[in-house]
Amino acid sequence: MRRHEVHFTNLIDWLDNQLSAEERQRIEAHLANCPTCQRDLAWLQRVVQAARSDDTVAPPAEAVAQVKALFRAHKMQLAQREQRWVRMPRFAFALALTLVLLISIAVYLSRVPTLFAREATLAMMEGTIEMQRSGTGKWQAADMGEILHEGDGIRVVDGTATIALFEGSVLGIQQGSELVFSVMRSGLFGATYNVVLQQPAGEVDYNVAPLRSSLCRFEAYAPTVRVAVRGTRFVITVQDQKQTQVTVLQGRVEVTSATTKTVLTEREVAIVPANAPLIYLPTLTPLPTPEPSVSKTPLLTSSPTVAVLPSPSAIDMSPAPRGEGSHRTATPPSVTTHPMPSETPTPSTSVTVTPTLPLRGNQVLFQGTIESFPPRLLGLWTVDGQTIVVTPRTQIRGTPEVGRQARGTALAIAAQPLMALEIEIEEPQLGETPLPSPTPQLGPHPVRTPQPGLGPHPVRTPQPMLTIGPGQWPSPVITLPAIRTPQPMATLLPRRTPQWAPTPPSVPSPQPSASPEATTTPLATEFTEATPTPLPTWPTSPGPQPRR
């Protein structure tokens, strides 16, 4: 207590009325102006009043002892409950907060599609495959099972390669093709991802796994196009640095070029030039039921009655002015024209082939003797000296054998071999001497000389089927890519073949023609099969039937 002119004792005496009148007045006068003494006096009054008014009674000692004993009996429970009460809320709160935080972080990370670098795997390979590690600039041999990281590249020198991406997509890379894995990233748990591939050359079959969310991205870049995947399966064929073909086998893809942005749906095929609008090719959609048409004209001939485009080596490689249509003529061009579908078929000494199905767009007919075909059927066939490309989309009826007659329809694309849509192979008649045609074997396949494309055939002269009008095909002349032999990826990819009209035309038994003796000169483009793989199941020929 501070020392005042009025002491604490004075206050006590004032409270107890122990002061004289003068002292009382002096203290009261002081109290009127001293908050400290007022507080002290208030406290004194409170304590003195409490003490003097205390009439409380103590409870019996036994009752007090019993109450104290109660605590001993309950204190263990009290201590445990206290710990629970103290810890549980704190622990529960901390746990809840941590869980919320972790979940929030996980949700955020799962929605960021570029967090984690992912890989691709060289799942299958045949032939010579090379890879280039990111930043090294060196190509080196790749082995089966090779792990490819972001930034790595892969190219198929010869053969084919199948790549499995981390998100489930499968890529089929053809011979002469190259692919760079520019971006391969995903978010947490792989719920979102970004895949960006660059295809500078060749043909790659993209079998893209369905996108898991709207945050996922799968894009493929070729020289003239960017393909953004919305669907599942498509093929990009880099024809040259100024032209890329996109074929959508399943689903939808968004195609973007310098001048065009569009969506291609299932079975649409388009060529994307560098600086020109898209060129839509005939779709892969099934054709309607053909009109019944019966032809008894023998179809066998050593001379093809179908006009074909000149073989690649005979194509004038000089660039033509842009926008001008030009005949894709050979040097020297000399082809027999084929009556267009709208024209009345002209009978000739050679066999007139009436198509089983109405031709559309760039579809043409072909017919001739099978001179060679790949052991696995996919790849380059030679029919009467004409190169026909058989792809997984080609429907073959009959048993291919060298020397047998075959006919069919094909797509004629500028400066490229015919791409067969369907091939029907004649079965030998009973009693006829089977043609001396060996079954397909491994190794170089016996073919008839000369090699296709090395000049006009002594029997027939190909001539361009199409008249290239202005604006139809961009210039310059397309350079054929390296010969490719698409491998059936039946073990990895679902095969989709369009459903053509099932009923083949009724044809008489073929007359074997004098086939030149087969030589063992292999085709430069033939491939050797390292290990046999299951062949696709071709539809069996139902035999001659009346044409509908």
Add this chain to the structure above:
Amino acid sequence: MSKEYNDAQLIAACRKGQDWAWDMLVERYKRLVYSIALRAGLDEADAADVFQSVFTTLLENLPTVHAPQGLAAWLITTARRTSWNVLRRRNRELPESLVEPNSAESNRPAEEWLLHGHLDESRWADQALVREALERLGGRCKELLWLLYYDPDEPSYEQISHRLNLPLGSIGPTRARCLQKMRKILQAMGMDGA
């Protein structure tokens, strides 16, 4: 002199199972609770029951008592309620109008006290603390202050001087010193305004 604790500190110690804290709480407020029951008109046996019941309730609610600063008020309210329940069991004819201040029944001392006794609650809490502080003072101060403020005979200074063998002139200063010591004790015990 042992250390002084306020009500909040004793409650916290009781929650941790400290026997001494519970004993201190019981000693601090035993008179308060027991006397409320007696003022309600209960006999000693019922008052003892009320006393045990109130502290049993406190024991059960120790983990969840949210107003350790108002423990005295809580004990007073609980003692009132418990006493009221005992009274109703003993006096079944007690009318419901008892809660009406102007009812004829409110003239009965016990009920009136239960109705209006809340005005004395702060003094009852002070009484418990001051008495405990007095016990903690011990020695000459306890005797002096007891004679000055608690002795119902209210002895004079001369009698006190004679009893304590204390010079008459020193009673005042000694009292002042003892009260200042008590003030410190009461401050530690949480008496506001001390």
